Amino acid sequence: MSAVKIAIAGASGYGGEELLRLLSGHEGVEIVAVTSRSAAGSALGEMYPRFLGTRYGGLKFSASTAEAMVAAGAEIAVLALPHGLAHEFAVPLLAAGLRVIDRSADFRIRDAAVFEEFYGGKHQAPELLAESVYGLPEIYRDEIKAARLVASPGCYPTSMLLPLIPLLRAGAVSAEGIAVSSMSGVSGAGRKAEVAYSFCETTGSLRPYGVPKHRHLAEVEQELSLAAGSGVRISFTPHLVPVSRGILTTIYAPLAGKAEAVGAALEAAYAREPFVRLLSGSQFPDTKNVVGTNFIDIAWRPDPRTGRVVLMSAEDNLVKGAAGQAIQSLNLMAGCRETDGLL
Numbered sequence: 001m002s003a004v005k006i007a008i009a010g011a012s013g014y015g016g017e018e019l020l021r022l023l024s025g026h027e028g029v030e031i032v033a034v035t036s037r038s039a040a041g042s043a044l045g046e047m048y049p050r051f052l053g054t055r056y057g058g059l060k061f062s063a064s065t066a067e068a069m070v071a072a073g074a075e076i077a078v079l080a081l082p083h084g085l086a087h088e089f090a091v092p093l094l095a096a097g098l099r100v101i102d103r104s105a106d107f108r109i110r111d112a113a114v115f116e117e118f119y120g121g122k123h124q125a126p127e128l129l130a131e132s133v134y135g136l137p138e139i140y141r142d143e144i145k146a147a148r149l150v151a152s153p154g155c156y157p158t159s160m161l162l163p164l165i166p167l168l169r170a171g172a173v174s175a176e177g178i179a180v181s182s183m184s185g186v187s188g189a190g191r192k193a194e195v196a197y198s199f200c201e202t203t204g205s206l207r208p209y210g211v212p213k214h215r216h217l218a219e220v221e222q223e224l225s226l227a228a229g230s231g232v233r234i235s236f237t238p239h240l241v242p243v244s245r246g247i248l249t250t251i252y253a254p255l256a257g258k259a260e261a262v263g264a265a266l267e268a269a270y271a272r273e274p275f276v277r278l279l280s281g282s283q284f285p286d287t288k289n290v291v292g293t294n295f296i297d298i299a300w301r302p303d304p305r306t307g308r309v310v311l312m313s314a315e316d317n318l319v320k321g322a323a324g325q326a327i328q329s330l331n332l333m334a335g336c337r338e339t340d341g342l343l
Contacts, residue, residue, distance in 0.1 A: 004334040007033035007074035007098075009064060009081055009089055013191050015103055016080040017048060018323035024055050026327070026341030028334065031056055033072035035064040066092040076333060078326055079103055082190075087125040090149060094128075099333055100149050101326050107132035107151035108219045118218040134223065137328040137338065138273050139165055144332045152329060155321025156182055156216045156238060159249035161223050162276060163298050163311040166269035168227040172261040173253040173309060175228040179235040180252075185245040185287075188317045203242045210238050245318050246287030251311040259302035262309050266298065274339050275320065275328070285314030292316060294324030294342045 006023065010016050011034035023029055034056075039047050045057035062068040066089045069077050077093050079086050079102045086106035093100050109115040112126040123129070133143045135152040139161070144150055153161070160180055167173045183206075189197045217236055224232040255262070270276040279285065279299040290297055296315040303310055315321050324342055331338045 003028055003030040004336075005030050005032045005073050005075045006330070007031070007035070007069035007072055007077045009035045009069065009077060009079045010085075010103075011044075011061065011080060012036040012039045012047060013080055014187050014318055015322040018318045019078060019080060019326065020044065020048070020051065020056065022319075022323055022327055022341050024051070026336075028336040028340050029330070031059065032074050033069050034059060034061050035068055036061045037064040040064065066096070069093065070096045070098065074098060076101065076330060078330065080323075083119060084121070084124075087123075087128075090128065091125055094148060099147070101135065101152055101329055101333070102132075102150070103152050103322060103326055105151075105154065105215070105219065107149060108134060108153065109222060111222075114218050114222070118213070118215045134219070135325065135329045136161060136223070137325070137332060138162060138270065138276060139223075141332060144329050147333065150329045150333070152322075152326045153219065154216045155184065155188060155247055155315070155317035156214070156236075156249070157220045157223070158296065158321050158325065159247050159313045159315055160220055160234075160236075160251060162270075162296055163249075163251055163266070163300070163313050164224060164253065165227040166265045167253065167262060167309075167311075168224060168232070170261060170265035170268075171256055172265045174256045175224070175230060175232045177254045178224075178232070178251065180249060181237050181239070182247060182249040183239045183241045184247045184317055185241060185243040187245045188247070188321075189240075202240065206239055206241055208237050208239050212237075214238055243287070245316055246291050247313075247315050247317045247321060248285060248287055249313045251313075252308050253311060254308055255302065259304070259309060262300050262302065262311075266300065270298075274343065275324075285312045287314050287316075290314050290316050290320070292319065294320045294328070296320050 039061040045052040051057045112123040133147040135150040285297040
């Protein structure tokens with residue numbers, strides 16, 4: 001099988017850099033274009049010296065346009081762009097016959113009114129929302145294989161949805177009263193120069209933000225509601241922690257029956273999944289064990305005193321929460337092994 005030709009828009013951000021790092025070792029794909037408005041004309045090895053002397057070190061950034069990606073002969077485009085920009089690329093790329101994986105939130109939310117509530121402003125391509133497939137491979141694998149447009153989930157949502165969806169589907173936990181606390185490394189804010197994310201402002205300090213209505217709640221509640229078969233609302237508090245990458249999430253969910261049903265539902269859902277590791281015994285998720293990988297580690301503990309189960313997960317926000325998960329979808333769409341470039 002010949003290599004599938006890939007273009008990456010917004011390749012100068014943290015997520016774009018991770019896509020390049022992982023795809024550099026993927027023999028089933030060929031990167032034919034990387035775009036960046038700030039780095040156009042520069043070689044990849046100039047922007048990221050880590051790529052000097054490697055397969056794509058001499059590849060030059062092109063102007064950040066859909067036309068440049070089409071002209072390069074790409075078959076699949078991965079959009080690693082800020083929220084609100086993806087429609088500028090997705091619409092003409094799809095019209096030109098390319099398939100698209102979007103890393104932003106622009107096509108994750110099925111209801112345009114909900115998107116506008118959480119992200120502000122009118123959605124610029126609402127006609128594509130019904131077609132878009134939510135790119136969580138463990139949940140929507142078959143739909144992703146056939147999709148023209150995949151909306152790859154956010155990092156926080158991945159850390160919440162993978163532990164909760166099997167439990168809601170199985171009726172092991174109640175859809176009411178779920179609360180979540182997450183901690184994320186500073187790279188989750190993106191590659192931008194802002195005082196709030198500088199070394200002196202973040203090191204040695206912890207702080208919550210986005211309370212009480214973080215914008216990722218829109219896609220989380222959408223997917224949890226689909227799993228439960230009824231509307232789900234949760235409480236969510238994210239925190240910024242002084243590490244470069246990694247997410248640790250703790251979920252408190254009311255048990256709907258026997259505690260044993262939690263482990264049974266998770267085992268049934270993920271026993272054969274290559275990137276979901278269910279921890280047993282005394283093990284707990286730890287970001288040091290997942291950083292740089294596409295794994296998500298999940299553990300759970302029943303709390304008989306409160307009638308809840310405590311679910312815990314750890315992932316790399318730039319890999320399983322971003323680039324790696326997009327590559328899982330890319331592999332499914334391209335007919336590669338799902339683990340290619342990731343294991």
